[in-house]
Amino acid sequence: MQLTFWGVRGSYPVPGAATVRYGGQTSCVEVRSGSGECVIVDAGTGMRALGNKLAGEAGGQPRPYHVLLSHVHWDHIQGLPFFSPAYVPGTRISVYALVTAAEELNQVIGGITRHEFFPLPLESVPADFDFHQVEPGVDFTIGVFHISPIALNHPFGSVGYRIDADGVSWAYVADTAPFDQVLHKQHFLSGPEPLSAGDKTALDAMRAALVERLKGVDTVVYDTHFLPEEYARFPHYGHSTPDQALDICAEASVRRLVLYHHAPAHTDDQMDQIAASYLAKGATRGIEVLTSFEGMSIPVGVEEMIVEEPTHPGTGVHAIPQVPK
Amino acid sequence: MKLRFWGVRGSFAMSGRDYLRYGGNTTSVELVSNAGDRLLVDLGTGATELAKQLMGSEFGKGKGKLPILLSHTHLDHIQGLPFFTPFFIKGNEIRIMGADPIGGLSLEATLQNQLAPHYSPLNGLENLAAGVSIESFVPGASFELPGFVVATAAVPHGNMWTTAFRITADGKVVTFLSDVEYPSPDEPLPQALALAQDADLVIHDAMHADRDYDLRKGWGHSPARAGVVVAERAHAKKLALFHHSPDATDEMIDEVVARTAAQTGVPLFAAAEGAYLDV
Numbered sequence: 001m002q003l004t005f006w007g008v009r010g011s012y013p014v015p016g017a018a019t020v021r022y023g024g025q026t027s028c029v030e031v032r033s034g035s036g037e038c039v040i041v042d043a044g045t046g047m048r049a050l051g052n053k054l055a056g057e058a059g060g061q062p063r064p065y066h067v068l069l070s071h072v073h074w075d076h077i078q079g080l081p082f083f084s085p086a087y088v089p090g091t092r093i094s095v096y097a098l099v100t101a102a103e104e105l106n107q108v109i110g111g112i113t114r115h116e117f118f119p120l121p122l123e124s125v126p127a128d129f130d131f132h133q134v135e136p137g138v139d140f141t142i143g144v145f146h147i148s149p150i151a152l153n154h155p156f157g158s159v160g161y162r163i164d165a166d167g168v169s170w171a172y173v174a175d176t177a178p179f180d181q182v183l184h185k186q187h188f189l190s191g192p193e194p195l196s197a198g199d200k201t202a203l204d205a206m207r208a209a210l211v212e213r214l215k216g217v218d219t220v221v222y223d224t225h226f227l228p229e230e231y232a233r234f235p236h237y238g239h240s241t242p243d244q245a246l247d248i249c250a251e252a253s254v255r256r257l258v259l260y261h262h263a264p265a266h267t268d269d270q271m272d273q274i275a276a277s278y279l280a281k282g283a284t285r286g287i288e289v290l291t292s293f294e295g296m297s298i299p300v301g302v303e304e305m306i307v308e309e310p311t312h313p314g315t316g317v318h319a320i321p322q323v324p325k
Numbered sequence: 326m327k328l329r330f331w332g333v334r335g336s337f338a339m340s341g342r343d344y345l346r347y348g349g350n351t352t353s354v355e356l357v358s359n360a361g362d363r364l365l366v367d368l369g370t371g372a373t374e375l376a377k378q379l380m381g382s383e384f385g386k387g388k389g390k391l392p393i394l395l396s397h398t399h400l401d402h403i404q405g406l407p408f409f410t411p412f413f414i415k416g417n418e419i420r421i422m423g424a425d426p427i428g429g430l431s432l433e434a435t436l437q438n439q440l441a442p443h444y445s446p447l448n449g450l451e452n453l454a455a456g457v458s459i460e461s462f463v464p465g466a467s468f469e470l471p472g473f474v475v476a477t478a479a480v481p482h483g484n485m486w487t488t489a490f491r492i493t494a495d496g497k498v499v500t501f502l503s504d505v506e507y508p509s510p511d512e513p514l515p516q517a518l519a520l521a522q523d524a525d526l527v528i529h530d531a532m533h534a535d536r537d538y539d540l541r542k543g544w545g546h547s548p549a550r551a552g553v554v555v556a557e558r559a560h561a562k563k564l565a566l567f568h569h570s571p572d573a574t575d576e577m578i579d580e581v582v583a584r585t586a587a588q589t590g591v592p593l594f595a596a597a598e599g600a601y602l603d604v
Contacts, residue, residue: 012408013338013370015349016598024340024349048337048571072443074407078400082337101443108443116398116426116435119483119545155446188448238446264373264408294340 001166003221004030004297007046010175010225010239010261011075018267023294025049026075027174027261029221034166037143039066041161041172043095046294047079055084062090062127066142068134069097070174071158072108080109081118081125091127094142096134098149100157100186105131134159136209150213151206152176154238155184162213168301171214174223174261178244179207181235189236207248214252218301220245221292224259227274242278242289249287256288258298326494326604327357328526332371333596335504335532335546335568336401343574348598350374351401352503352568354528357601358494362472365393366490366501368421371598372405379411387416387455392470395423396503397487398435406436407445417455424479424488425461433459464488478516480505483545491520497604500524502555503568510538510551513558521559525604528596529555531566534573534581549585556591564593 007013007025014024026044040050054065065085070076085091097105109131110122122129134140136151136159148162153176160173177184182192183199195203214220225239242259249257259278262271275291282289290298332338332350339349351369365372383389389411396402411417425431430438433450436459442448450457462468464479464486476491482504490501500521507513521527529552533541538548549566556564566585569578582595 012373012404013340013349014373015334015338015340015344015370016374017345019340020342020345024338045338073446074404074439074444077444078404103443111438111441112400112444114438115428115485116430116438117400119399119485155448156442186442188442188446188452190452190454 001034001163001168001170001300002032002297003170003219003300004032005046005260005292005294006030006050007044007079008260008262008292008294009075009264010223011264013045014264021268021293022262022271022291025294026078027070028079029172031145031163033144035144037145039068039142039145039163041068042070042076042174043067043078043080043083044075045079045082048082048084051079051083051085055088058085058088060088062088062092064092064094066094067096068147068161069095070152070160070172071098071154071156073175074112076175077109077112081113081120086125086127089126092130093127094130094132096132098157098159099133105133148213150210152210153179153182153184153203153206155189156186157184160210162217169217170219170221170300171217172221173210173245174221175225175238176223176240177235177238178240179203184238192236211248211252214248214254217252217254219256219258219298220249220254221258221260222249223261225261225263230263242274243281246278246282246285246287246289250285254287256290257282259289259291326359326497326499327601328499328604329355329601330371330596330598331355331375332367332369332405333567333569333598334369334401335530335570337571338370338401339571346575346597347569347578347595350598351404353405354501356473356492356494356499358472360472362470362494363391364470364473364492365391367396367402367503368393368405368409369401369403370405373408374598376405376408376410384411384414384417387414389417390419390471391417392420392422394475394488394490395421395432396489396501397423397482397485398426398432399504402504403436403439407440407447412453412455412457415454419455420458420460422460422462424464424486427485432461476520478520480514480517481545482506483543485545489517489520491524498524498526499604500527500561502527502529502552504545505530506543506545506547507551510548511554513551513555517555518559521555521561524559524561526563526565527552527556527559527561528565528567530568531581531585531595532568532570534577535584549581550588553585553589553591553593556593557589561591564591565596566593567596569595
C-alpha cells in the first residue's frame with residue numbers, strides 16, 4: 001500500500017514563498033494498493049491536483065472513485081467541486097462520511113455547491129454521486145481495502161480510518177483534539193468548558209478505542225496542527241500536538257508517525273525545526289517520525305526493497321523479499 | 326489613495342513555486358485613503374494575510390473599524406472570512422456589505438450557511454466576537470463610507486450577477502470589475518463602462534487568455550481583451566488584469582501581459598500580491 005500526500009495543511013490553503021516546500025493545500029491523501037486500487041482520504045484543496053493526475057491516468061474515460069471523509073469542515077471538502085474526473089460523464093464518485101445531524105449527507109455535501117458558493121450544483125455535475133454513512137466501530141470494505149472508522153474528538157464530530165490492505169495497515173487520525181481537556185460536542189466553544197464525570201468517561205472510552213484500533217498498525221497519519229505552546233492557547237480548537245500523537249502511538253506500539261494537518265501559520269523553516277525536533281523525540285520512544293509534505297509518497301509496512309544474496313550457493317535463486325517492519 | 330492586492334487568483338488558491346510572483350491567494354483588495362481610512366473588497370484567502378498585518382494595529386486591541394465590500398459570495402471571494410482574525414477580537418466593528426445573491430437567500434443567510442456547524446467550528450456569525458453587521462444593498466446603489474464614495478452596479482457572471490464597484494477617494498477613482506462576462510469581450514455593458522469612466526485604475530477580470538476564451542464562453546469570466554476594451558472606451562488611465570486562472574503560472578501571466586499590452590495604448594499590468602501601489 002502506498003500513501004501520497006496531496007494536501008497536508010489545516011484550516012485553509014496558504015500560498016506563498018513560506019510554504020513552497022511543505023505545501024499550502026489542505027487535507028487530501030491518495031491511497032493505492034499494490035494492485036493499483038485507489039481510495040482518497042479527505043477532499044481538501046489538495047484534491048484538485050490529485051484529480052488532474054487521475055483524470056490524466058483515466059484518459060478521459062469514466063472511472064469509479066471512492067472518497068472517505070473525516071468530517072465536512074471546509075478544509076476537508078472544498079476540493080471536491082474542483083476534482084476534474086467529476087466532469088467526465090459516467091464517472092461514479094462514492095463518498096463516505098459521518099452523519100452528525102439530521103440532514104442527509106447529500107444535502108450537507110451538496111450544500112457546498114449551492115449556487116451562492118459555486119457555479120454548478122452537485123446534482124448538475126456530470127459524475128454520479130452516491131453517499132454512504134459511516135459509523136465508528138462498523139467496518140466495511142472497498143475493493144481490497146478493509147476500513148475501520150474510529151470516533152475522534154472534534155467539533156461536531158469526526159472519524160479517523162484504519163485501512164488494511166496487502167497484509168499491512170495504516171491509520172488516518174485527523175482531525176482530533178487530545179482526550180483530556182475538552183470533549184467536543186455539537187455547539188460552539190469559546191474556550192474549554194468544565195468536564196462532567198460523564199464527559200471524562202466518554203473521553204477515556206474514545207481514547208481507549210482509538211489506541212485499541214491502532215494496535216498493530218504500521219503507520220499513523222495524525223492531526224498535529226499545534227505546537228504545545230499553541231495548543232495551550234487554543235485547547236478548544238479541536239487539534240493535537242505531535243507530543244500527544246506520540247503518546248497515543250507509543251501506547252499502540254505503532255512503528256511510524258506522520259505529522260499532518262500543519263497549522264497555516266507554520267512556515268517551511270518552522271516545519272524544518274518541527275520535523276527535526278520530533279524525529280529526535282520519536283527516536284527516544286522507538287517511533288519513526290515523518291513530517292508530511294505535499295507530494296510525499298511513502299509505502300506502508302515496507303521500508304525499502306532489499307535485494308539479498310542467495311543464501312544457498314548454487315541454487316541460483318535470488319530472493320527479493322519485501323521486509324515488513 | 327493607496328491600494329494593495331492581497332489576493333489576485335480566481336476560483337482556487339494555488340500554492341507552490343509556479344505562483345510566487347503574482348501570488349496564489351484568492352481575491353482580496355485593500356484600499357487606503359490619504360487620511361488612513363481603509364476599505365476592503367472581497368474576503369478570499371488573501372484577506373488572511375492582511376489580517377495578520379491588521380492584528381498588529383488597532384484591530385489587535387479591539388479598536389479597529391473596517392467596511393468590507395463583497396462582489397459576490399462564490400467561495401473564492403469569501404473563503405477567508407472564517408480566518409480573518411479581526412473578527413475574533415471584541416470591540417472591532419466590521420461591516421460586510423454586498424448584494425443578496427439571486428435565488429432568495431439574503432447575504433446574511435448565505436454567510437450563515439458558510440459558517441454552519443457542519444462546515445465551520447465557528448457555528449455561525451453570532452459567534453464572531455467583533456461587532457459584525459451584514460448589510461445588503463441593491464446593486465445600482467451609491468453610498469459613502471468614511472473616506473470613500475462607492476457606486477455599484479450588477480454585472481453578469483455566468484448564471485448569476487456580481488457587483489462591480491467604482492470607489493472614489495482623494496479625487497482618485499478605482500473601478501473593480503471582477504467575475505464578469507459580457508455578451509462579447511468587444512461589447513462591454515453600459516453599466517460597466519459607466520463605473521469605469523475616466524477611472525485612474527480599472528481592475529478587471531482576466532481569468533482567460535484570449536486564445537483560451539472560446540472554450541470557456543459562458544462560464545462567467547472574461548478574456549484579458551475585455552478589460553482592454555473597457556479601459557479604452559471608458560478612457561481609463563490604467564488597467565490591472567485580475568482574477569488569474571488557477572492554471573496560469575507566473576510565466577503564463579507574463580505572456581498574457583505581453584500579448585495584451587501589444588493590443589492597446591492603455592498602460593496595463595497583471596495584479597500581483599505585494600506592495601502598496603499609489604493610485
